Each structure stands twice: as C-alpha cells, then as structure tokens.
Amino acid sequence: MRRARAALLAVLGSALIAPAANAAAPTPPLTLLRQARNDLRGMSGGGAAAYRKLGAATARTLWIGESEAVAPPAGRAVFADSRTALLDLEPLLNSHRPPAAITAAESFILTADRRLAEGAIREATGGAGGLLARARGMVLSGDRWAATSRVDLAAEQYGRAWGDAFSALTPLAVTSAENVSATALATAAENALAADRVAFSTVRPVQNQPPLTKLGLPEVLVVAPDGCAACELESWSLVEALSQFGVFSNLALSQSVVTRHPIVRGITFQNAGYGSPYVSFGIAAPSGKVPRPLPFVDVANKYAGTGSPASLSATGGLLWTKLAGSLARPKTAAGQAIDGTAELLTAEICDATAGIPAEVCGTAAVQAYQKRLPPASP
Numbered sequence: 001m002r003r004a005r006a007a008l009l010a011v012l013g014s015a016l017i018a019p020a021a022n023a024a025a026p027t028p029p030l031t032l033l034r035q036a037r038n039d040l041r042g043m044s045g046g047g048a049a050a051y052r053k054l055g056a057a058t059a060r061t062l063w064i065g066e067s068e069a070v071a072p073p074a075g076r077a078v079f080a081d082s083r084t085a086l087l088d089l090e091p092l093l094n095s096h097r098p099p100a101a102i103t104a105a106e107s108f109i110l111t112a113d114r115r116l117a118e119g120a121i122r123e124a125t126g127g128a129g130g131l132l133a134r135a136r137g138m139v140l141s142g143d144r145w146a147a148t149s150r151v152d153l154a155a156e157q158y159g160r161a162w163g164d165a166f167s168a169l170t171p172l173a174v175t176s177a178e179n180v181s182a183t184a185l186a187t188a189a190e191n192a193l194a195a196d197r198v199a200f201s202t203v204r205p206v207q208n209q210p211p212l213t214k215l216g217l218p219e220v221l222v223v224a225p226d227g228c229a230a231c232e233l234e235s236w237s238l239v240e241a242l243s244q245f246g247v248f249s250n251l252a253l254s255q256s257v258v259t260r261h262p263i264v265r266g267i268t269f270q271n272a273g274y275g276s277p278y279v280s281f282g283i284a285a286p287s288g289k290v291p292r293p294l295p296f297v298d299v300a301n302k303y304a305g306t307g308s309p310a311s312l313s314a315t316g317g318l319l320w321t322k323l324a325g326s327l328a329r330p331k332t333a334a335g336q337a338i339d340g341t342a343e344l345l346t347a348e349i350c351d352a353t354a355g356i357p358a359e360v361c362g363t364a365a366v367q368a369y370q371k372r373l374p375p376a377s378p
Contacts, residue, residue, distance in 0.1 A: 028066035029112035029119075033058050033082065036108035039101040046092050047102065050085035054109070057081035064258050064265075069116055071253040071265075072166050078116065079159030082109050086151045093151075110146055113158040114139065120165035123321055127168030135164035166253070169320060174251045174267060176324035177236050178243040185240065185339050186365035188330035192340025193368065197333070199309045203344065205376045209301040214280035218300035218352035220345075221282045222269070229256035230308035231295040232266025233315060233338070236323065238297075239267055240342035244360045245349065246276025253320055262312050265320045278353050297345070300352035302376045309344055310337035343369045351376055 027035075037054035040047045057078050062070055069075035086109055092102045121135050142157035192198050212219045222238065224231035232255060239248060254268035274281040279300075286294065293307035314337035315323060326334035347369035350361035360366065 026115065027111075029069075029116045030058060030063050030066045032108040032112035032115070033078075036085075036105040036112070039105045039108070043101075046088040046090075050088040050105070053081045053085040053088065057085065060259055061257075064255060064263055067115070067119055069162075070255060070258060072163060075166075076159065076163065079113060079155060079162065082113055083152050083155040083159065085109060086155055090152065106151060110142075110151060110154055110158075113155050113162075114142065117142075117158045117161035117165065120162045120169065123319055124165045124169035124172060126321075127172035131164045131168035135161040135168065137161075138164060170251070170253050173253060173320040173324040174239070174248075176321075177239040177267065177327060178248065180240055180327045180339065180342075182363065184328045184330055184335075185342065186363055188327075188335045188339035189343035189365045189369065191330050192336040192343075193372075195336060197310060197314070197336045198340040198344055200344070200372050200374075202307050202309045203303050203305045203348065203373060205374050206298070206301045206304050212298060212301035214282060217276070217278065217280045218302075218349075219280045219282055219298075220300070220349060221284055221298040222295060223284050223286055224269070224295035224297075225286060226254045226268050226270065227257040228294045229260065229262060229264045229312055230293075232256045232264040233310060233312060234295045234297070234308045234341060235266040235269070236327065236338045237310075237341035237345055238269075240327065240339065241345035241349065242274065242276070242279070242281055244346060245278045245353075245357070246274055246281075249273040249275075262315065262317060264312060264315050265318070265323060278356060279349055299345070299348040302352050303348045303373070305345075305348075309341045314338075344373075347373055 033054055037051055037058065040051040040054070043051065062075060062078050064070055069078045086106060089102055089106055092098055093106060117135065117139055121132060121139070124132055124135075138157045138161035142154040142161065145151070145157060146154035212221060220242065224234060224238075226232075235254075239251065242248070250272045252268050252271065254266055256264045256266070269283050295305075295308065297305040299305075314333045316334065318326065318334060323334060323338075326332045327338055329335045330339070343365050346360065347366050350366055351370065351373070353361070355361040
C-alpha cells in the first residue's frame with residue numbers, strides 16, 4: 001500500500017515539474033480519465049462502478065477539447081463523478097495487494113483533476129487575487145490529502161480549486177467587455193466597417209408594430225439561448241453595447257455546444273440583472289414567432305436583428321480571456337467583429353432613445369453606423 005501511495009505522489013509531483021523540465025506536453029486531463037477508465041474495463045464490484053462513473057465524467061458534452069472542462073455549473077460534474085469513482089475504488093485500494101490497474105487508475109484520476117484545476121488557474125491569471133490564492137491553496141491541500149491516502153478529499157479540493165479559478169476568471173473576462181475604452185471601441189468599429197466585418201443585412205426595420213417598452217423605457221429584447229455559437233459570439237457585443245447605457249450584474253461564462261464546431265466562448269445572461277436610465281433589457285425563450293436563425297435581437301420594435309452580424313471564424317477558438325482582451329485591440333479580427341457588432345447595436349439603441357446619452361450616441365463611429373442602418377419605421 002505504501003508503495004502504491006509513493007507511486008501516486010511521484011505522479012502528482014511530476015505534474016508540477018513536467019512543463020518546466022521537458023518540452024513534451026503533459027498528458028491532457030480527458031486522456032488521463034479515459035486511460036483510468038480503460039484500466040477498469042471488465043472489472044466487477046467497485047471497479048465496475050468506478051468504470052461507469054468515469055464514463056459519465058468523460059462525456060463529450062462536458063469537455064472543450066482534451067484539456068478543458070466546460071464552464072460551471074456543468075463542468076463540476078467532471079469532479080463529482082471522478083471523486084465518486086475514487087470512492088468506489090477505495091475498498092480495493094485498501095486491500096493487502098491492490099491490483100496494479102486500480103492504483104494506476106487512481107493516479108490517472110487525481111492527476112487529471114489536478115491538471116484541470118491548474119489549467120483554470122493559469123487562464124484566470126490576472127483575475128481576483130484572493131480567489132486565485134485560495135485556488136492555489138486548494139491544489140496544495142489536495143496534494144496533502146493525496147499524501148495521507150484520502151484521495152476522495154484530494155479530488156474534492158482540486159474541484160474547489162477549479163471552481164475558485166472560474167470565480168476569478170469570470171469578472172476578469174466580463175469586466176473587460178463592460179469597460180472597453182471609447183477610443184478602442186470606435187477605432188475597432190471603424191476598422192470593421194473598412195474591412196466589411198459587420199453584416200448590416202442581418203438587421204431590418206420592424207413594420208406596423210407598437211413600440212416595445214418595459215418600465216417606460218425602450219426595451220432591447222434578446223432571444224439567444226446558451227449553446228448557440230452565434231449567440232455566444234453576439235453576447236460579447238451585447239455586453240459592450242448595453243454597458244454604455246447601464247450596468248449589468250451576475251453575468252457568467254458559457255460556451256456553445258461542444259459537439260459542434262467552431263466552439264465559441266461567451267457570456268450568459270440567464271441569471272443576470274441590468275439597470276439603466278435610458279433602456280431596459282430582456283431575455284426571451286425561442287418561440288414559433290422567432291425566426292429560426294439565432295440570435296434574435298429586437299430593439300424597441302424599431303429594428304430586429306436575425307443571426308450574428310459577425311462571422312464565427314473571427315473568434316478562432318479563443319479562450320475567454322483572449323476574446324475579452326481582443327475587444328481593446330482594434331487591429332484583431334475578433335476585436336473588429338465584436339466591437340463592430342457592438343456599435344451596430346449601439347446605433348440601433350440610440351435611434352430608440354432619441355440620441356441619448358449624447359456622449360454615446362454622438363460619437364462619429366455610432367453616427368457612421370446609423371447611416372448604414374435601413375430606415376426605421378415611424
């Protein structure tokens with residue numbers, strides 16, 4: 001038993017030093033979990049139960065590629081199922097001579113969970129320092145539990161570290177989208193016009209409908225279900241545009257359906273709030289009255305946008321932080337596509353608010369986009 005634990009600690013130790021010690025990339029977490037599952041194939045009892053749980057943990061819908069689980073809350077299932085698999089294996093590991101396949105599976109599972117946590121921490125670098133410090137502490141705590149043979153608690157700590165890293169990553173990405181400088185936004189939008197990166201044909205005037213309002217304000221009503229790639233792309237632009245008129249709360253990260261490519265990382269509005277003195281914001285579920293292409297954005301029943309005005313290829317599979325960072329880089333394809341769409345939305349909203357606030361609606365970039373809009377109905 002001690003030899004098995006020593007081997008486990010050696011594997012975890014190599015996970016710490018492998019990236020710096022050699023050029024070969026470490027085995028990705030999803031591959032490790034699949035290796036663990038293969039080692040348990042054909043076993044009975046606890047081995048069979050762990051095999052089933054690892055099947056759930058490696059479900060394709062829970063993974064963005066081989067090294068990254070989907071955003072919370074769904075991604076938490078990877079850690080919950082792998083921890084349950086470890087608990088199923090524990091009686092076998094505590095036997096006098098645990099099978100080598102069992103000890104190998106345990107090492108693969110713990111290393112996979114640890115690498116998932118470490119990957120999330122790396123992506124969140126620059127985010128909330130306290131949360132990242134706690135996440136790193138959780139990883140070390142997991143290592144200590146692994147050293148004392150409480151592998152289930154080790155997996156739990158790695159899962160908590162992953163969750164804390166996402167809690168640090170979320171405001172890092174969201175705040176970037178909410179606070180793009182006026183200069184960067186305008187420059188990227190102008191570049192997008194020059195490069196023809198925004199499809200104005202996706203917007204049409206709404207005919208013969210009463211004004212769409214909420215709480216006495218013109219309403220921006222969005223149908224953009226999570227998982228839709230074009231919806232995830234436009235979510236960045238919606239946050240950018242609406243943040244010029246008000247303030248969001250409780251935004252979270254999401255991504256398009258991982259079984260279809262390209263996978264686009266975005267922002268979900270499912271539990272979000274929004275406040276503004278100029279405009280209101282609402283989310284609606286798809287219905288038979290909504291055109292099939294999504295997202296669908298209705299701006300006060302003056303304009304309706306169907307589908308994303310920007311190409312999905314502009315995202316290039318970028319991570320959340322990379323996408324958020326591109327918004328302040330007017331020369332990037334992603335920055336131009338997202339910022340250009342944001343200014344298109346801003347131009348529509350300014351039409352609905354009669355040009356207020358002037359510091360937003362009076363900019364040269366917004367007015368240039370307004371000139372490209374189809375004439376709105378009275």
